[in-house]
Amino acid sequence: MSTPKIVILGAGYGGLMSAKGLQKELNYNEAEITLVSNHSYHYITTKLHEPAAGTSHHDHARIPVQSVINTKRVKFVQDRVTAIKTNEKAVHLESGKTLAYDYLVVGIGSAPETFGIKGLLENAFFIRNIDGVRVLREHMEYSFAKYQTEKKDDLITIVVGGCGFTGIEYVGELVDRMPSLCREYDIPLEKVRIVNVEAAPTVLPGFDKDLVDYAVKYLESKGVEFLLSTPIEECTEQGVMLKGGQEIKAATVVWTGGVRGNKMVEEAGIETMRGRVKVDEFLHAPGFDNVFILGDSSLVFPADGERPYPPTAQMATQQGQALAKNLSAKIRGREMKPFKYEAKGTVASLGSKEAIGMVGNRKLMGGSASFMKKIIDMRWLFLLGGISLVIRKGKF
Ligand code: FAD
Ligand code: NAD
Structure with missing residues (x-):
């Protein structure tokens, strides 16, 4: 044979x-x-x-x-x-x-998964691969760069569709990124809007309530707005249309809806x-x-x-x-x-220093969860390329 x-x-x-x-x-x-x-x-x-x-x-x-x-x-x-x-x-x-x-x-x-929502594939960005996230980051930066000449608030408004783990982790990173991005383009930080929109009545549906509360409180303290029980019904070149008819004008719409x-x-x-x-x-x-x-x-x-x-x-x-x-x-x-x-278990980052996680029956939040997340990332590097890859690529 x-x-x-x-x-x-x-x-x-x-x-x-x-x-x-x-x-x-x-x-x-x-x-x-x-x-x-x-x-x-x-x-x-x-x-x-x-x-x-x-x-x-x-x-x-x-x-x-x-x-x-x-x-x-x-x-x-x-x-x-x-x-x-x-x-x-x-x-x-x-x-x-x-x-x-x-x-x-x-x-x-x-x-x-876009659930057939009109305009999403054409107008939203997705966190799926390197090619896509490069374009998303460049688009957001270009929109911020245009703000001082055009003075339109939608240029510095970012809508994230879906408060699942991808949405929450991305919003956590945005919160870390905004101070330096705003400094670079002379934009007052408080003028930026990050709106995370969720169809279900809660952020991270099905996840532990204490951990969800911790994440929401932390992200809100950094200026994130959560809109719950509010499905996105359409995405246009101008932003998103929500159930009930409300429109949010935003130059950057990121779909993390599944x-x-x-x-x-x-x-x-x-x-x-x-x-x-x-x-x-x-x-x-x-x-x-x-x-x-x-x-x-x-x-x-x-x-x-x-x-x-x-x-x-x-x-x-x-x-x-x-x-x-x-x-x-x-x-x-x-x-x-x-x-x-x-x-x-499940551990989700909220930027580089904060996270939430459930490992076995243990609830982790804050620095300890963030440390655990970094260990999990390192474990993947170890499985792929042993200790030398961990040393070359690992980041604390
Ligand atoms: P992928 O890892 O997506 O790999 C698919 C591969 O197929 C890629 O190499 C791609 O290039 C290749 N490919 C696709 N189409 C073709 C084609 N037509 N021809 C040739 N090659 C092709 N999960 C966790 O457990 N923990 C986490 O912390 C976590 N964090 C996440 C954070 C984000 C932002 C996202 C988006 C997801 C996260 N997930 C996490 C989910 C996890 O990433 C996925 O479940 C996982 O990547 C699935 O692995 P996979 O091998 O099925 O596919
Ligand atoms: P998801 O399906 O987990 O979450 C999508 C969210 O979008 C849901 O909360 C859903 O209610 C919401 N949604 C759906 N339609 C909507 C609409 N029209 N308007 C507003 N909100 C809407 O998807 P995900 O977050 O991309 O995660 C995908 C998979 O990857 C999951 O299995 C997740 O566990 C995994 N993941 C894990 C981690 C981690 O462990 N740290 C991080 C990211 C992703």
Whole structure:
């Protein structure tokens, strides 16, 4: 039998953990492993809110893929996947090439969920990747730069749609960024408006109330306005329209209202629920024993729960690690083990010095939570590139 071909799509949390695990588990003659991703670098999605606000350079949120994999064991192809053809057992790439696979690991992440809200895709910014956050930061700075000549308040108004973790973390960074940005463009800090709009009656729906209260109090003390129970109904070139007819004029609208699975997975003829694939206990796509779905494109349910686990880097990382062990076992004709997610907690930053978090039953807030968040960031660097990457890229 010829050497099986494993093709991994996406160099995100799930894809990279799969590649690193497989390169470790399998001998070179046991499988040909190819990792395909559309950028030459892995972007640390969990840090994207920082370059999006301009509190750190985007280079702090990316790492060249080839620096963290063993290129003798894993072939890296930088290309965009345009179609997954399960009937041909192949993926089509933007360059026109086709990659055949025996086993496919899909880790191409998510896309913004816009719920069909008019104008969002055209007029809002998204915190999704390096390209997007670079444009967002430049746009915000340019709008601030124009303020002294045009004197329009909407130039220094920022609307963030959605008070989930992405929205809150981004607003936390904006609060850190504003004093220096305002100094740079001679704008009185108190003139800037940061409005975080949420459809649900509370910030961070479903999260611990004490921690939510702490976050809201802290962010409000820094001038953030929260509008709750107020869904955004439309986004225009001028700003946003809210339920009830109120308009907020804003040059910068950032949508953090949720994520859905990557469309390409649906288009592959794989069954999805709101764009995500309900995988089995071995992370197989339904009906395919050679296609595995990881990370934000997958849906995993707790044994006794009706609601799926939220899509997180923590989940994608654990799935990638489990996949590598299971796929190696499968190739060797051994039993695979059911994947069990271990929720280790949730910590969200509120700028560089404040955070909130729940780790086990412990509630963390303020400096201790912020310290924990930095440790979690370092752990990812350690998993990717060991202590040397932590030293090169880690930031306290
Ligand atoms: P991703 O990490 O999104 O990776 C997808 C990869 O696929 C990328 O490399 C991309 O370039 C590639 N790709 C996409 N399309 C194609 C294509 N067509 N062809 C080729 N390659 C493609 N989760 C946490 O657990 N903790 C946190 O603190 C946290 N913070 C977050 C902060 C922010 C601002 C955001 C936006 C999210 C955060 N999350 C956090 C969620 C977390 O980032 C995601 O759940 C996680 O990135 C999902 O990993 P993934 O491997 O599925 O996809
Ligand atoms: P989310 O789905 O968690 O939050 C989106 C928010 O937008 C919700 O509160 C929702 O009610 C609100 N919303 C939806 N439609 C709206 C509308 N029309 N108008 C106003 N508000 C609206 O999405 P997210 O924050 O991008 O997070 C995505 C995933 O990433 C989640 O699983 C989250 O746990 C994870 N994440 C984790 C962290 C962390 O652990 N520190 C940070 C960021 C993201």
